[in-house]
Amino acid sequence: MEIARNAYAGSAIDRSMRKVVNSIIKQVDAIAMSAIQSAAADTATAGSWDNATAANRKPLEDILLAVQRIEDRNQGYRPDTLVVSPKAYTYLMLNDAIAQLRQRESTDNPVYTGEIETVAGLTVIKTPSLGTGALVLDSQQLGGMADETDGAPGYAVSDLAVQVKAIRKDDQDAWDLQGRRKTVPIVQESGAVEEISGVVS
Incomplete structure (x- = not known):
């Protein structure tokens, strides 16, 4: 009845279809993140990025050390992506050390855009399917x-x-x-990803 009585009948179907699509994406995303975390060659425990003590919040250090560990495997991996949860993403944006290193008078600053697109040369992607950790990875070789x-x-x-x-x-x-979506996530190179655990509480 909503469709028949709606002035824009197609919008009711579009809205419901969007929910169907989003639920499928959520399921696939959760399975893919679980597969990547399970396959990660190594897991490093970080100081929590939302720690009550400002001096203990060191996301940039954790990220750079994860990049270094991937590169130390000497398998030709080139880390290019950082995957974080929405909460970790928020604390990444709020971190004072990262803010001080960013170009201040720029229109792509997170204070204007509400987004942080790159950190340490890594493209930042957020997903609610990751939990409390973060992933640094080579998107071209991972799988x-x-x-x-x-x-x-x-x-x-x-x-x-x-x-x-x-x-x-x-x-x-x-x-x-x-x-x-009939699909299976495949991790081909477990050495191309490093998990950082416990980045947010």
Whole structure:
């Protein structure tokens, strides 16, 4: 009934379909993060980035040491990505040491954009599926996602390879919205990732 009574009928379906897509992305993201953490060659315990004592908050030191440990394996890995939880991301932005090292009078400063895109040459990505740790990794060599496609009729590809389908249920005057992603995360080079544990409480 919401669709029939809505001035923009398509928006109700779009909103519901967005929820379906987001739930699939969340599931795949959680499985992928778990696989990467399990495969990590080494885990270093950090001083918590949200520590009550300012002197104990050392995210830049933890990140640079993780980069160094990956490079010390001498396997040609080039760390280029930092993956953090939303809470760790917030404390990364709030860290005084990092703020003092950033270019002050610049429009890409986090105080203006609300984002911190790179730290120590690493692209920063945040995900709620990571928990209390952080990952430093070589995105080119770590691995990838093995997606399977088939000829099932009616599916369209949405964000991040999620397949979606809207099925009309005439007998109920309703729509059934379905989503799926047939994929497996593959870690090919466990040495290309370093986990930093316990970065936030």
